Amino acid sequence: MIQLLRYTSQLLLYGAFIVTIGYASTAPTHTHIGDNKAVIKLTLKHAGQRLEACRQLSEEEQARLAPNMRVKEVCPRERSPVKLELLIDGELMYSATLTPGGLSRDGNSNTYQRFVVPAGKHALLARLNDDVHVKGFNYEKEQDITLSPLQIFVIDFRTDSDGFIFN
Amino acid sequence: MLNWLRLSGRYLFEHLEAVFNVSFGDRYNPFYYLGSLAFFFFWIVAVSGLYLYAFFETSMLGAYSSIEYLTVDQWYLGGVFRSLHRYASDAMVITMGLHMLRELVMDRYRGVRWFSWFTGIPLIWLVYASGIGGYWLVWDQMAQYIAVMTSEWLDWLPIINEPMARNFINQASLSDRFFSLLAFLHIGIPLMLLLVMWIHIQRLSNPRTNPPRVLMVGSILAMLVLSLIKPAVSQAPANLDLSVSTIDIDWFYLFVYPLMEKTSAGTLWILASAISLFLALLPWMPPLLRKPAVVVNLDNCNGCERCYEDCPYSAITMEPRSDGLDFEKQAMVQDSMCISCGLCVGACPTATPFRRKTDLIPGIELPDHPLKALREAIIEQTATLEGDQRVLLMGCDYGVNLDKVALPGVVAIKLPCVAALPPSFLDFVISRKHADGVLLTGCHAGDCHERFGIEWLEQRLAGKRDPMLRKRVPRERIVTFWAGEEGGRKLLAEVSRFQQDLAVLGPYTPPQSDVRRRASGTEESA
Numbered sequence: 001m002i003q004l005l006r007y008t009s010q011l012l013l014y015g016a017f018i019v020t021i022g023y024a025s026t027a028p029t030h031t032h033i034g035d036n037k038a039v040i041k042l043t044l045k046h047a048g049q050r051l052e053a054c055r056q057l058s059e060e061e062q063a064r065l066a067p068n069m070r071v072k073e074v075c076p077r078e079r080s081p082v083k084l085e086l087l088i089d090g091e092l093m094y095s096a097t098l099t100p101g102g103l104s105r106d107g108n109s110n111t112y113q114r115f116v117v118p119a120g121k122h123a124l125l126a127r128l129n130d131d132v133h134v135k136g137f138n139y140e141k142e143q144d145i146t147l148s149p150l151q152i153f154v155i156d157f158r159t160d161s162d163g164f165i166f167n
Numbered sequence: 168m169l170n171w172l173r174l175s176g177r178y179l180f181e182h183l184e185a186v187f188n189v190s191f192g193d194r195y196n197p198f199y200y201l202g203s204l205a206f207f208f209f210w211i212v213a214v215s216g217l218y219l220y221a222f223f224e225t226s227m228l229g230a231y232s233s234i235e236y237l238t239v240d241q242w243y244l245g246g247v248f249r250s251l252h253r254y255a256s257d258a259m260v261i262t263m264g265l266h267m268l269r270e271l272v273m274d275r276y277r278g279v280r281w282f283s284w285f286t287g288i289p290l291i292w293l294v295y296a297s298g299i300g301g302y303w304l305v306w307d308q309m310a311q312y313i314a315v316m317t318s319e320w321l322d323w324l325p326i327i328n329e330p331m332a333r334n335f336i337n338q339a340s341l342s343d344r345f346f347s348l349l350a351f352l353h354i355g356i357p358l359m360l361l362l363v364m365w366i367h368i369q370r371l372s373n374p375r376t377n378p379p380r381v382l383m384v385g386s387i388l389a390m391l392v393l394s395l396i397k398p399a400v401s402q403a404p405a406n407l408d409l410s411v412s413t414i415d416i417d418w419f420y421l422f423v424y425p426l427m428e429k430t431s432a433g434t435l436w437i438l439a440s441a442i443s444l445f446l447a448l449l450p451w452m453p454p455l456l457r458k459p460a461v462v463v464n465l466d467n468c469n470g471c472e473r474c475y476e477d478c479p480y481s482a483i484t485m486e487p488r489s490d491g492l493d494f495e496k497q498a499m500v501q502d503s504m505c506i507s508c509g510l511c512v513g514a515c516p517t518a519t520p521f522r523r524k525t526d527l528i529p530g531i532e533l534p535d536h537p538l539k540a541l542r543e544a545i546i547e548q549t550a551t552l553e554g555d556q557r558v559l560l561m562g563c564d565y566g567v568n569l570d571k572v573a574l575p576g577v578v579a580i581k582l583p584c585v586a587a588l589p590p591s592f593l594d595f596v597i598s599r600k601h602a603d604g605v606l607l608t609g610c611h612a613g614d615c616h617e618r619f620g621i622e623w624l625e626q627r628l629a630g631k632r633d634p635m636l637r638k639r640v641p642r643e644r645i646v647t648f649w650a651g652e653e654g655g656r657k658l659l660a661e662v663s664r665f666q667q668d669l670a671v672l673g674p675y676t677p678p679q680s681d682v683r684r685r686a687s688g689t690e691e692s693a
Contacts, residue, residue: 009190014385018393021257025399026415030425032312039410041336045329101328112322112330114315150410154336167337 033116038147040124042094042113042155047106048080048130077106080132086155087125088117119149126155126164139163169452176272181653188611193649199613200378201266206364207378207386208262211255213357215248216301223304225350226343230306231404238400250394253417256298258390260419263294271449275616278457279370279480279506281450286367288447293360298420300353304346309414309421311335311405316424323432338407370504372481373619458583459534460505463498465489467517468530470496473633474511477586479618480504483511483531498531508617509533509587513624516634518589520545529589536583545592548578549601555674556666559602561585565616566609567650567658574662578602585609586620590627590636597644598677603669604644608658612649621649639678643668 033039054075062070079100086094094113101107109130123144127137139157141164147153154167184198191197197204222245224233237245267287270276276284299317303310318331334340368374377383402414416424427435460482475483475498482504485496498511511531512518518529520542527539549559553576560579562569569579582588585607596602607624615621626632628645636645648654648661 006190006192010385013187013190014389017258017261018254018389018396021254021261021419022393022397024418025253025257026417028418029413030416031413032411032428035412037410037412043330043333043336045333107328110329110333112319112332112336114319114332150412152337152408152410156336 033150036119036149037116038119038149038151038153040088040115040117040122040147040153040155042084042086042111042115042126044082044084044098044111044128044157045108046082046128046130046157046159047108048082048100049133050076051078051080051132052076077104079106079109080130082109083129083137084111085125085127085137086113086115087123088115089123090125117147119147119151121146124155124166126157126166128157128164141166170454173272173274176268177274180269180272181651184611184614184651185653193611193651194613195379195381196611196613197378197382198265198269199611200375200382201262201269203375203378204382204386205259205262205266206376207383208255208259209361209364211387211390212252212259213361215252215255216357218248219245219252220350220354223350225346227306227341227346230304230346231401234305234401238398242398246398247391247394250397250399251390252301253399254390254393256301257417257419258386259294260298263291267291273616277450277455279482279504282370283367284450285447286363288443290360290363290367292443293356293363295420295423297353297357297360300349300356302417302420303349304353305401306346306405307401308403308405308411309416311407312411312414312416313421313424314405315411316427320427320432320435323436335407341407370480371618372479458507460502460507461500461509461511461531461533463500463531464528465492465497465530467528468494468497469517470494470498471516471633472496472498473514473516474498474531477510477514477619477623479508479510479620480506482506500531506617507533507535507583508620509536509583510617510620510623512536512538513584513586513589513627514634515589519591520589520595521591533583533587536587538589541580541582541588541592542595544580545596545601548580549596552576552578552602555603556669557602557604558662558666558669559596559605560662561588561605561607563609563616563620566652567655568652569608571655572659572662574659576666577662584615584617584620586615586617586624586627588624590634593628593645594637594640597640597675600675603672603675604646604665606646606648606662606665608648608650608654610649611651614651621647641672641675643672644675 054073056073057071062072081100082098084094084096084098085092093115096111098109098111099105100109121144123142125140125142127140129137131138143166145153145166156165156167157163158165180198184196187196187198219237222233222237224230234249237249239246270284299313302313314335315332318335321327322330322332334345368376378386423435470485470488472485475485482501484499484501486499488494488497490497512529512533515529515531518538520527520538527542529538532538545559549557556576558577560569560572560577562579562581563584564581569581572579588607593605596605609621610616612621623632625647627634628636628642628647630636630638646661646665648658650657
């Protein structure tokens with residue numbers, strides 16, 4: 001009788017173990033974003049303009065270089081930081097000056113931002129300055145969009161596509 | 168504060184374990200095998216994973232459909248293996264977490280035990296990296312959620328220049344090669360996990376990586392039942408053009424993501440790093456646990472290797488003889504690995520209390536628990552006992568608090584571990600009539616604080632392990648009772664029952680051969 005009770009209690013304890021696993025492995029449900037929301041992703045991978053323009057070396061400067069290293073033109077590597085702003089419905093949602101990557105600051109400026117917004121109509125304005133010598137913004141794009149529920153709208157930037165891409 | 172938390176946790180564990188002791192018995196209580204159960208669940212995950220891998224397609228479209236094929240079309244095998252894979256990995260998180268918590272509250276993480284504790288911290292990270300990586304492979308909505316959140320979390324690190332999250336901005340940004348990388352990681356990280364698991368047990372002698380067979384059978388049956396009742400299924404396929412809304416996440420592994428949503432990636436990094444660092448440094452936080460290590464007395468060490476075989480932490484090595492005595496080897500103690508349990512002292516054949524002509528100095532000894540003092544304590548304390556139900560109660564630091572045991576006809580002596588008592592002392596107590604019986608008590612049978620104290624002692628008493636209790640000692644006068652710290656009442660009842668048995672047995676009468684030997688002076692006398 002005692003043995004039977006022991007086996008029964010073992011069954012109950014094993015049962016409690018698998019109920020815990022079975023439940024917590026799928027529940028409670030987590031809401032990442034509501035059904036009536038949408039997402040705008042702002043992303044950038046872009047190298048700013050060179051901070052200093054390339055210049056021709058004089059004959060004296062060339063002579064000072066080792067014969068196998070002689071070039072006529074040198075281009076300083078450092079890139080301009082990139083200033084990026086995003087306004088949604090007139091409200092400034094993102095503003096940052098992105099430092100170029102790399103030890104010599106000669107790499108891309110990068111960012112990735114995710115904004116959760118209500119589904120529906122929105123006015124977007126994205127603007128960017130990739131040259132410290134230029135005042136204001138040298139790239140800008142404005143568009144009214146209608147986002148369906150759970151839609152992901154991507155704002156990317158590519159110079160080969162003439163600037164901002166709204167997708 | 169830390170001490171208070173530890174004591175409270177210990178109180179909770181002991182009461183919970185008491186329930187399991189009633190059901191499973193204290194030799195098969197799952198709480199005493201949490202580490203080995205975690206190992207066992209790892210093997211279930213590994214074996215089931217091998218089967219799943221044979222059918223898995225490493226491509227964006229193939230990943231989801233191949234898992235669906237296993238789950239739906241091949242539910243009887245592939246589906247069951249998938250469920251086992253998932254639920255056993257959840258069980259591994261539970262047993263690993265409880266194992267860590269239990270070692271903490273039972274004070275088994277400091278001193279020499281720091282190594283296992285310390286190497287357990289990267290194990291947590293690796294278990295989570297393995298488990299979370301597995302969820303990516305399914306490429307359903309949960310995988311999409313994890314992919315985006317994990318990359319956003321990693322992107323917080325300043326060393327990452329180009330955001331990883333760019334790889335998941337839309338369907339077009341992802342390629343099949345990503346799934347090859349994921350599959351590679353999901354095999355590589357668990358292999359690394361296995362390596363660290365192996366390192367984790369390196370400082371243990373005879374590590375218990377397998378739980379008792381009954382627990383293995385019970386656990387796998389439980390996992391099978393769960394797999395059949397509630398098979399693991401995928402959620403809707405991932406679509407990077409649409410955001411995930413509500414998902415049924417596995418809270419054992421993925422609780423960090425909702426936490427990150429509530430706070431930030433930076434907060435999660437700080438939390439995870441701070442908790443890991445705190446846990447890693449715990450063994451060196453006050454109060455420090457430093458007991459003097461055992462010392463080898465070479466004059467009395469004959470290099471028999473029993474201490475070497477019985478040490479639970481491999482703190483003793485056998486080296487070539489250095490003192491010119493005619494023995495091949497000698498014991499050497501690595502102080503940094505000795506937990507001062509005294510199991511080696513109990514194993515030493517030279518630790519006999521019958522010696523009187525030479526001083527009682529065994530081949531190996533605990534400096535703060537010399538055997539000579541123990542013999543004197545036995546003689547002095549038992550001298551106060553009267554009648555024919557005199558009981559010498561011997562216990563350890565982790566069993567019932569013997570200071571609170573006050574019974575007529577009973578004296579109590581505490582040792583670091585009861586297995587630190589050489590069996591010859593039991594012979595000494597009974598044959599010299601210092602007491603009518605000896606009751607040995609300590610931790611729960613399956614949960615010796617010093618790992619093998621109970622097992623070794625029982626084998627020595629049963630004549631299955633050196634040094635064995637001499638056959639002339641009547642076994643009915645030696646009783647073991649394993650009840651842990653909270654077994655005070657049961658111990659009192661056991662002592663009372665033992666005293667009744669002793670009354671029936673009457674006073675001890677030594678065998679005639681022993682009487683003749685003592686009379687002729689061939690045995691040293693106390």
